[in-house]
Amino acid sequence: MELADIFRAHGPAYRQTRTLARAQRRAMRAIESCRTAALGGRAEACDRCGALRVTYNSCRNRHCPKCQTLAKERWLQARRAELLPVEYFHVVFTLPHDLNALAQGNPRVIYNLLFRAALDTLQTFGRDPQHLGGDLGVTALLHTWGQTLSQHLHLHCVVTGGALTRDGARFIAAKPGFLFPVRALSQVFRGKYLDALRHASDAGALLFAGQTRPLADAGAFATFLTTLRRRNWVVYSKPPFAGPRHVLEYLSSYTYRVAISNERLLRLERGIVRFRWKDRAHGNRLKVMDLEADEFIRRFLLHVVPDGFVRIRHAGLLANRTRKAKLDRCRSLLGQPPPPTETISASTEALMLCLTGIDIRRCPVCHRGQMLVIEILPRLLDHHAQPWDTS
Numbered sequence: 001m002e003l004a005d006i007f008r009a010h011g012p013a014y015r016q017t018r019t020l021a022r023a024q025r026r027a028m029r030a031i032e033s034c035r036t037a038a039l040g041g042r043a044e045a046c047d048r049c050g051a052l053r054v055t056y057n058s059c060r061n062r063h064c065p066k067c068q069t070l071a072k073e074r075w076l077q078a079r080r081a082e083l084l085p086v087e088y089f090h091v092v093f094t095l096p097h098d099l100n101a102l103a104q105g106n107p108r109v110i111y112n113l114l115f116r117a118a119l120d121t122l123q124t125f126g127r128d129p130q131h132l133g134g135d136l137g138v139t140a141l142l143h144t145w146g147q148t149l150s151q152h153l154h155l156h157c158v159v160t161g162g163a164l165t166r167d168g169a170r171f172i173a174a175k176p177g178f179l180f181p182v183r184a185l186s187q188v189f190r191g192k193y194l195d196a197l198r199h200a201s202d203a204g205a206l207l208f209a210g211q212t213r214p215l216a217d218a219g220a221f222a223t224f225l226t227t228l229r230r231r232n233w234v235v236y237s238k239p240p241f242a243g244p245r246h247v248l249e250y251l252s253s254y255t256y257r258v259a260i261s262n263e264r265l266l267r268l269e270r271g272i273v274r275f276r277w278k279d280r281a282h283g284n285r286l287k288v289m290d291l292e293a294d295e296f297i298r299r300f301l302l303h304v305v306p307d308g309f310v311r312i313r314h315a316g317l318l319a320n321r322t323r324k325a326k327l328d329r330c331r332s333l334l335g336q337p338p339p340p341t342e343t344i345s346a347s348t349e350a351l352m353l354c355l356t357g358i359d360i361r362r363c364p365v366c367h368r369g370q371m372l373v374i375e376i377l378p379r380l381l382d383h384h385a386q387p388w389d390t391s
Contacts, residue, residue, distance in 0.1 A: 092237075093117075115142070259300055
């Protein structure tokens, strides 16, 4: 049972009756056609026993649950060289559910403001001499879903337990096991976010439609902001990681994750999708949920981010422009030797061999020969070709 099965069975009808964003339509079609003849592929033959194999191309859409593994591993390989010998903290910034409807019509604006407010909050505390007095290193990852595919807009931040002073003269370590007071973080985060949201509204950057249409009135929007300002916003700081290796283990479980994996899907029967979910409110108890296919698709599409939107961002020590120079300076101050030069595997074959020890070029029948490409199969989306016949 895969997400593609649900989309193939119910996606075409769903698209005909809904107004969808371009990114949502593109994601649906990509997932439906992933690793099928529609995307083309190649026919291979063993150079020893003559066994034939046909493999079809992946869609590589970032919302496809089958296409994230290699992208995640390449990303992690690049991150290994950036780890410092300090504590790392996990800080989560969550938006109130009152903003969910506004996010559905304005995902790019609402998500960008979340990144900006959270990263500005962390840097404000990091640069404050009462706390650290320098630049932190932050990697932030956007997640928009809960276990039942409902909207739960939050930002996972992995933060260095220390900061480099602005003049680069010292690296100031945080107190063991403590970064910043979360109540103060949440208040500053709330203020920064709501101020930015008000400016976005004043600049005409927000679209008000459907259930948010009443907020187009300036007075109604001001009341909305007042209500949000009175709420307690959730910022959660988890205990520090045990070491750099655990930071990578954490990142590997969160980067390039999609709203639901194929492993959680149980079956599609009579228009009903059944899937597993963890009830966080009751000790992560494993439960099963049934949703009508159209409702399942609607929930999944809530988490398709706009085209070109960057869902993983770096700030402070890890900002792209100054990353190398600042990390080199931190290592010098911390007495850490330069990281070994690591070549990131470019080809799928090389990366799979490195990760699993399996040579995907080796013949699966005789286990001695090599699979050689004998024909490139065209995309059926663009041609009137027929699937390759291995009979």
